[in-house]
Amino acid sequence: MALDTTFAKKVYPPSPTYEVSREKIAEFATAIGSCDPAHLDQAAARALGHPDVVAPPTFAVIVAQRCEAQYVGDPASGIDFSRVVHGEERFRHHRPIVAGDRLVPTLHIDMVRSAGGHGMVTTRVEISDESGAAVATVTSMLVVRGE
Amino acid sequence: MSESGRPSRPTFDAVQVGDLLPGRDFALLREDLVRYAGASGDLNPIHWNARVATEVGLPDVIAHGMLTMATAARVVTDWCGDPGAVIEYGTRFTSTVPVPDDGVGARVTVSGTVASRDEQARTVRVDLVATCRGERVLGKAQAVVRLP
Numbered sequence: 001m002a003l004d005t006t007f008a009k010k011v012y013p014p015s016p017t018y019e020v021s022r023e024k025i026a027e028f029a030t031a032i033g034s035c036d037p038a039h040l041d042q043a044a045a046r047a048l049g050h051p052d053v054v055a056p057p058t059f060a061v062i063v064a065q066r067c068e069a070q071y072v073g074d075p076a077s078g079i080d081f082s083r084v085v086h087g088e089e090r091f092r093h094h095r096p097i098v099a100g101d102r103l104v105p106t107l108h109i110d111m112v113r114s115a116g117g118h119g120m121v122t123t124r125v126e127i128s129d130e131s132g133a134a135v136a137t138v139t140s141m142l143v144v145r146g147e
Numbered sequence: 148m149s150e151s152g153r154p155s156r157p158t159f160d161a162v163q164v165g166d167l168l169p170g171r172d173f174a175l176l177r178e179d180l181v182r183y184a185g186a187s188g189d190l191n192p193i194h195w196n197a198r199v200a201t202e203v204g205l206p207d208v209i210a211h212g213m214l215t216m217a218t219a220a221r222v223v224t225d226w227c228g229d230p231g232a233v234i235e236y237g238t239r240f241t242s243t244v245p246v247p248d249d250g251v252g253a254r255v256t257v258s259g260t261v262a263s264r265d266e267q268a269r270t271v272r273v274d275l276v277a278t279c280r281g282e283r284v285l286g287k288a289q290a291v292v293r294l295p
Contacts, residue, residue, distance in 0.1 A: 031186035032217040033173065038230050045231075054231040057224065057290070058217040062187055081191075082203055086212040088239045096231030139237075 003078040003119040003144065005112045007071065012107040015067045017130065022099040024062075025055050032056055045098070055097040061089070064125040064138035067105040071123060072142070079121070079144055087120070088141040094134040102130050110139070117146025156228035159269045159294040168226045168259035168273060173218050175210050175244065176252035183214045197248065210244040210253060215284055219257045219277045223290045226259070226273075232293045234270065239286035244279045255279050262289070269294060 022042075029039035037044035038054050045053045072079050097103070104127070111122040120143055127136040180194050189211055192199040200208045216238050224230040246253045255277055262274040275288040 028186045031179075031183045032214065032221070033179070034221050034224065034230070036224060036230055048229045048231065050231055054229075056217060056230055057220045057233040057236045058213060061213050065187070065189060086240050088237065089213065089216060090237030091233075091235065093231075093234050098231075 003112050003114045003121065004076060005114060007077055007109045007121075008112040010071075010109045012067075012070055014104050014106045015070070018063045018066070018103045018105065020055065020097060020099055020101040020103060022053050025053050025059065025099055028059050028062065029056055032058070050096060050098050052099040057091060057093070058089075059097055060091055060093075060125075060127060060136045060138050063103055063105050063127055064140065067107045067125045068123050068140060070107055071109060072121075077121075079119070079142075083145040085143045085145060086140070087143045088139075090137075090139040092137040092139075094136060097135060101135065103127050103135060104130060119144035119146075157226065157294060159264070159271070162261055162264070162271055162294060164261055164264060166261040168222055168261075170256070170258035171222055171225075173221075173255045173257065174252055175214070175218070175246055175255060176250070177208065177246055177248050179252070180208065180210055180214065180246055183211055183217075187211070187213065189213065205243065205245070207245040207247055210246050210255075212240040215240075215244055215255060215277060216288070218255060219275050219285060219288060220290065222257045222259045222275065223273050223292060227292050227294065233290050234293055235291035236289070238275075238288035240284070241286035242279070242282045242284045244284050253279055255284065259290075 106126045108124040113120045122141045125138045244253050257277045259273045259275045263272045270293050273290045277285040
């Protein structure tokens with residue numbers, strides 16, 4: 001099934017709020033093998049000027065991938081997930097993510113392209129706090145291999 | 148070591164273009180993939196189930212690209228001393244990291260170089276090279292770091 005290119009430029013309604021806990025930051029930091037005290041110890045994080053333990057640079061992928069699932073998991077998108085290869089990923093942090101943050105992600109489909117049997121999609125998740133202030137932008141490019 | 152027990156953090160003024168970050172070898176075992184799958188919520192079976200991985204044409208279970216990306220970032224955060232100082236980080240995924248179930252797993256070698264400095268923002272761009280079995284697994288991996 002071909003990619004439905006009419007999804008390009010679609011903007012989804014904001015996803016439910018994601019609440020960042022100290023435990024989740026510690027769990028994710030452990031899973032990437034980082035024992036930096038700023039992920040685990042509030043005092044160490046405060047010594048660096050953060051209000052609470054700080055998330056690793058790629059932590060926002062948890063929030064982004066949940067949000068992207070609205071699109072990549074939608075049968076109407078035409079994406080065969082068994083043929084998906086992750087092409088590129090980019091994080092822009094407008095400020096660090098810390099425990100206690102209440103994050104509101106919004107999914108944008110920037111590009112959907114079908115060429116030579118292969119497909120390419122670029123999604124962008126804009127993550128803000130509940131006041132609407134920008135926290136992070138996560139851009140992801142997926143390649144859908146042809147049959 | 149500073150009072151907080153950290154090695155002293157590099158300052159913007161002390162860092163020069165061409166400086167090498169301390170590189171490292173990282174071992175990735177099957178259990179690391181399972182732990183990352185659980186923590187990240189990415190349960191794609193190609194990262195833990197060899198039957199599914201080989202059915203879709205992969206040589207073996209492969210590491211999550213995002214785990215390789217996160218692992219490479221540790222070279223940057225360990226160097227700059229503040230994981231919250233990485234304001235931008237991007238990469239392409241150029242090759243897979245097969246992780247055999249042999250108790251040894253995969254070895255990913257990561258090095259980093261200061262590629263540019265922005266005087267006004269007091270940030271530096273670090274270019275990372277990550278290889279596994281002699282192949283580059285990340286392409287154009289770059290992190291922008293704000294330094295004190």
